[in-house]
Amino acid sequence: MSGPSQPAALDHGHAVPAMPAPLTSWLVPGATCWRQERAARVAILHDGAAYFAASREAILKARSSVMLIGWSFDPRVRLTPQGEADRETMADLLRRLKATRPEVEIHLLIWDMPWPISAGTDLKPDDIRALLGPGIEYVVDSRLPFGACQHQKVLVVDDRIAFSGGSDFEVNRWDTPAHRDRDPLRRLPTGEDYPPRHDVMMLVDGAAASALSDLARQRWQEATSGRLASAVSGPVGTDARGPSRPDSSLSDSSLPDPWPDSVTPLFEDVTVGLARTIPARETGEAIRENEALYLLAIRRASRHIYLENQYFTSPLIAEALAARLAEPEGPDIVVVLAKRSPNGFDRITMDGARRGLIARLRAADRYGRLRILAPHTLQGRPILVHSKVAIFDDRMLRVGSTNLNNRSMGYDTECDLALETLDGDAGDARRIAIARVRNGLIAHHAGCPRDAFEEAVREKGLLAAIDDPALVPARRLCSLVASRRGPVVRLVEAFHLGDPVGLVDAWRPWRRHRALARRREGANAVAGQQPVRAGAAQPAEAS
Template structure:
C-alpha cells in the first residue's frame, strides 16, 4: 500500500499524525446521500466479495432489507438472510460483524434478531463480536464496511432500522417501514464509497478494531481484486483521501483526537463558506472556533443543518439545551450576520431527521463520516471520518464535484435543483442569501429558533451530563465541567486576584 506524502502546510491543512491518520489514494470514490443509495450499493458490493466482508457498526439489524435489485435478483433481500446466502454461495468467503455491545444487548431480542444471531453463531465462516472496548458511558460509533480490502464504505449510515429513505423524503413513503410494519419519520444521512489504497487502509482500521474488541488478529488481503459495485457511478477518480479517527483513553492505548483537530482546522481554513450537516451542535470547542471566525470582519458564512430535535428521551434535553446555549452565545458574537442553523422539512411540513455528518469548506474540502459536532464524537466515542481536499497532490480537479455535492444538498433540503442553487450563490455571493430567497412553506429549510430553557434543561446543558468531553469526565465533579467552564474558571481566577492579602476568602 502506498502512503502519499503530506503536502506542504501552505497547500493543505491535512497532516498525518495530527488531524488525520493517513492520506491514501482512492482509484474511485463517491459520496452517497441517504440510505436508499447506500443499501443498494452495499448489496451490489457484497455480491462481489470473494474472501472477506467486515461490518463495523454502532447498530445492525438483520431484519432490514437491502433494497435495490443489482445483480443476483434471487438473493434474499433481508440483510441477515443475505449474509447467510453469500457465505453459502461462496466457500472462500468469511464475514466479520462487530457492533457496540450495549446497543446490541438492548436490541438483541427485537423481533427475529435472536434467531438470525443464532444462525450466524452456528456458521463457521460468520464471526460476530460485541465491541466493549470503551470507557463506561462511551460507545463504538464507527460505520464502516470493508470488502476484500479493495472496497469500503465509511460514513454515518448503520445497516439498521429507521434509516432507509430517498433524497425526495416523500411524505408517507411506503418504504419507510420498520420490520414490524410501523412507519417511521423521514431520515437524511450520508456515507462514502472508496476503492483502492484508501479502502485497504480502512480495512486495516477495521481489523485493528476487531482485535481491540477481543477478536482474533486478521491478515490483510492483497489479491488486488477490483470490487467496485455495479451501478454505482464514481464521483472522483485517482483522488487522495484522508482518514481521521477519534478514540478515548483505553488501557495500553493512547487517545486519538484527529477528528477534533480536523474540525478546528477546517473552520479556521474557510475563506467564504462552511456548510455542515450534523445530528448535534453541542461542542464547546467547535463553538469557540466558530466564534473566532464570526469576530472577523471578512470571515466565512457558516450554515449548519440540524434536526429539529435530537432523538430519544434524555438526548433532546442534553443536546438540544446545549445547542440553544451555544447558539445564543454565538449569536451575540455574530455582528455580521453570517451564522445560521436550519432544519429540513417535508412537503407536508414534517421534520426530516438529520443524521448525516458532513462538512464542506468553500469548494475545496469535503468531509463525511460518523462524527457529530458534540463532545462525545471528539473525545469519548470511537469515530472515523474521511476527507477529500482539493489542495492535496492530484486533487486539483475536485472542486467542481465538491461544489456540486454541496449545492445538491442545499437544493435537496429546499425542494429546488442544484443548478438554481449554484446560480443564486454565484449571483449573491452568499449561501445564506440563497437559502433565504429560496426557502418557503412545505419542502424547505426553516431557521432554528432558540427555545425557552427550563432550569433543569439549563443545568443539564451547562454540566454536560450526557455529553462529557472524555472518559475522565464521566466521574468528574459536575462543578468542574460544563459548557461554560472557561468563563467560570476566569471568574474564579479574577476573584482570587482581587482577594485582599491575608484573607482566607471564607465568610
Template sequence: MINEEQGGDPSLAPVVEAGRNCWRIERAARAAAVVDAADYYHYVREAMLAARRRILIIGWDFDTRIALEPDGNGHGESLGHFFLRLARENPARQIDILKWSFGALKQFLRPRAAWMLLRWQMTRAIDFRFDSFHPAGCSHHQKIVVIDERFAVCGGIDISCARWDTTAHADDDPRRTLPDGKPYGPWHDVTMMLDGDAAQALADLGRDRWKHATRRDLPPAEDGHDHWPDDAEVDFRDVDIAVARTRAAWRDCAEVREIEALWLDMIAAARRFIYIENQYLTSGRIAAAIAARMEEDDPPEIVVVMPRSADGWLEQKAMDAARVLLARAIGKADRLNRFRIYVPVTGGGADIYVHAKVAIVDDRLLKIGSANLNNRSMGLDSECDVIIDAALPANADTPPAIAALRTRLLAEHLDVSPEDFAARFAETGSLVDTIEALRGQGEALRGPGKTLDLLDLEKPGPLDQFIAGNELLDPEDPDGFFEPLHKRGLRMRWREGMARLKGRIRRRPRRR
C-alpha cells in the same frame, strides 16, 4: 463573486497533516459521496455480492431484520437471509460483523433477530461479535464496511432499522417501515465509497478494531478484482484521502483526538464559507472556534443543517439545550449575521431527521464520516472520518466536484434543481443569501416540496439547562463522567476554546 468552477487556490497549504489532525493519507482510485441510505444500501449490496474473500462490517448498530432494498410495501429479503445466501453461495468468503455491545441484550429479546443470530452462529462463514473494548459510558460509533480490503465505505449510515430513505424524503413513503411494520419519519444521511489504498487503510483500521474487541487477528484478505458497483457514479478519481479518528484511552490504546484538531483547523482555514450537516452542536471548543471567526471584520459564512430535535428523550435533554446555549453565544459574536442553523422539512411540513456528518469548506475541503459536533465525538467515542483536501497535489482538480456535492445537498433540502441553486449562488456569491432567496420557493420552481426552516432557539428549561450546561451526558473523555461539576461544563469548554484560539486565528483578508 464566487465562481464554482474556478478550482483550488494554489496559494493554500493543505489543512490535513498525518500524525497531527489525521492518521493516514492514502490514494483512492475512485471515490464518491452517497446521499441517503436507499442508494447506499443498493451499492453496498452489489459490492457484497461481488466480494470474494471477506466482508468486514464495523458499526454502531446493525439489524438482521431489515431489507436492503425494500419493495413498495417495505418488504424484501432480510439482511439476515441475504448473508445466509452469501454464505451458501461461497462458503470461503468470510463475513465478519462487529457491533457496539450496548443494546446487545435487545438482539436476543427479539425472536426474529435472536433466531437469525443463532443461525449465523451455526454458519462457519459468518462471525458476529459485540464490541466492548471501550471505557464505561463510551460508544463504538464508527460506520465502516470493507470488501476484500480494496473497496470501502465510511460515513454516517448504519446498516440498521429506521435508516432507509430516498433523497425525495417523501411524506408517508410506504417503504419506510420498521421490522415490525410501523412507519418511521424521513431520514437524511451521507457516506463515502472509495477504493484502492484508501480502502486498505480502512481495512487496517477495521482489523485493528476487531483484534482489540475480540482478541483475535483477522488475517489479510485482499483480492485485486474490481469491486466498484456497476451503476455507481464516480465523483473523484486518483485522489488522496485523509483518515481521521477519535478514540478514548483504554488499556493499551492511547487517546486519539485527530477529528477535533481537524475541525479546529478547518474552521480556522475557512475564507468564504463552511457548509455543515450534523446531528448535534454541543462541543464548546468547536463553538468557540466558530464564535472567534464571527468576531472578525469579514468572517466566513457558516451554514449548519441539523434536525430540529435529537432522536430520543435522553439525547434531547443532553444535546438540544446545549445547542441552544452555544448557538446563542455564537449569535452574540455574529455581528454580520453570517451564522445560520436550518432544519429540513418535507412538503407536508414533517421534520427530516439529519443524521449526516458532512463539512465542506470553501469547496476545497470535504469531510464525511461518523463524528458528530458533540464532546463525545471529539474525545470519548470511537469515530472515523474521511477527508479530501484540494491543496494536496493530487487533489488540485477536486473543487468542482466538491462544489457539485454542496449544491446537490442544498438543492435537495430546498427542493430546487441543482442548476437553479448554482445559478442563484453565482448571482449572490453567498450561501445565506441563496438559501434565503430559495426557501419556500420549491413549489414555485418545481412543485410542492421540501424546504429549510430557521431553527427556533427557544430558551431551554431549568432542568435541560442544568443537564446541558454541566455536560452530564456529553463528556469529552471517560473521566468526564466522574469530574465534579465545578470542573466541567459548557462555559469552561467555551473559555478554554476562546483562550486557545484568540492567538491562533489571524485576521483574514476581505473576500473579493
C-alpha cells in the same frame, strides 16, 4: 492562513485575491489525521437507499472477505425494499453469500449497547447470530471504557473497497432523497412507519480502502484479541500509526472488482485522509484527530463553512465558529440540523445543550453570516438529519461518523474521511465537484433543483441564495430558533450531562469544565500548526 486561490468563476459570491504561494495541507498525519492514502475512485452516497443498494451490490461481489464495524445492526433490514429483492434481508444476503462462496470470511463487530439504550431493541446478540447462521462471525464490542460507544461505521469488501460515514444497517435507516411524508417502503418489521431520515456515506477504493480495512481489523483485534487474515498482499503489522502493510495499495488483482456497477465515482485519483477518535485507556491517551481537523479547518476556511450533523453541542466547535463570526470578512457559516432529536433522552441532553450554543452563536453573528437551518418534508414533517458532513470553502470535503458533540471528539470511537484540493490543474475540477456537493445538499434540503440553486449562488452568493424564498421556501428549510430554556435544560447545558469530554470526566460532570479547558489548550496548539500529536495535550485523560 487564507483559503485556496481559484478562478473567479468558482468564487461563489466572494472576491478572493490570487495566492501564488502553494497551499499547505490541512491533513497532517499524527495531528489532524491518522493516514493519507490514495483512492482511484471516490463516491458520495446520498441517503440510505443509495448506500444500502450499493452495499448489496458490493457484498454480492465479495470473493474474500466482508467486514462490518458498526454502532448497531439489525439482520432484518431490507437493503432494496423497492426492488426485485424486496423480501431479502441482510441476514438472507449474508447467508446466501456464505452458502455460494464458503471461502468468504464474514466478520461483524457491533457495539455492546448497555441498558437503557439496548432496551429499545427486540433482538439480543444470540438472536442475531441465529438469524445469520453458521460461518458468520458476529461479535459485540465490550472492550471500550464503560459509557463510551463504538460509533465507527465502516464496511469493507475484499480489502479493496470500503464505505464509511454516518449510517448503520438498521431497520429505520432506509430512505430516498425524496423524503416523502409517508413512504410505504419506510417501515419497521412491526409494520409501523418511521420518520424520514437523511444520511451520507463515502465510498473509496485502493489504498484508502486498505487503510479502512486496517482500522477495522485493529478494532476487531482490540475487541476479540484475535487477528484476521488479509486479502491484501503483505502481513498486517503495527507501527506508530496503527496497523500497516509493506504496501497497502497492493491487492489480489485476480479477484473481480467489487465496486458497485450502479455507482459513478465523483472523484478519481485523489488522496484521502483518515481521521479517528479513540477514547483514552488506562494505558494510553485519547486520539482526537477528528476534533483537531474540525478546529483547524474552521479556523482556516476563508469563504464558506458548511456543516450538517446529528448533534451540535461541542463548546470548542462553537467557540471556533464564534471567532470566525466576529471577523468582518470571515466566512459564511451554514449549519443544517434536525429540528429535534427522535428520542426523549437526546432531546433532554443533546437538544438541551444545543439551545444555549445556538443562542450564543446568534449573539456573536454581528455581520449576519450565520444560518442554522432544519429541513422538512413537503408537508412540513421534520427530517431527521443523521449525516456528519463538513465542507470548507471548495477545498475540503469531509464525511464520517463524528458528531459535533463532546463525546464524538474524545470519548467514542469515530472515523471520518476527508479529501482536500490544493494546487494544480486537476484541482479545478475537484473544487467544482466539492462546491457542487455542498450546493446539491442545500438544494436537496430546500426541495429545489440543484442547477437553479447553483445559478443563484454564482449570481449573488451562497447566503443570498439560501435567503431567496423562491428557491428555499421557509417551510422546507426553516431557521432553527433556540427555544426558552427551563431549569432542567440549563443544568444539562451547564454540565453537558450525557456528553462527556473524555475518560477523566465521564462519570464526574463537575470536572467537565476543567476537561474542556485542557482540550482548548491542545486544540490551540494543533490549530497553530504546532508539531504535536492529536490527543497529546490531555495526559490526565488516562487518570
